[in-house]
Amino acid sequence: MLRGCVIRNTDFVVGMVVFTGMESKIMQNSAKPKYKFSKLELLTNKAIVIVFVMQFLLASSGAILGANWMVNNRSHLWMNENC
Numbered sequence: 001m002l003r004g005c006v007i008r009n010t011d012f013v014v015g016m017v018v019f020t021g022m023e024s025k026i027m028q029n030s031a032k033p034k035y036k037f038s039k040l041e042l043l044t045n046k047a048i049v050i051v052f053v054m055q056f057l058l059a060s061s062g063a064i065l066g067a068n069w070m071v072n073n074r075s076h077l078w079m080n081e082n083c
Helices: 039-072 074-082
Strands: none
Touching: 039 074
């Protein structure tokens, strides 16, 4: 009998286990399928990661430089506002 079979309409069953475990044919065929990616998909995934990292670095450096400029030029900004 194969794995998952159900016996119905019987009073008793006589059986003998011959071969069980992970090496049996049914268990070896029940492995999860491997995902396959084309070269284009792999290249696209790498490009997306690179674009994300570059955008993060540019936004972070812009925020830091902008905050630094605001701190250094605070006195000039207040003077121009009162005039």
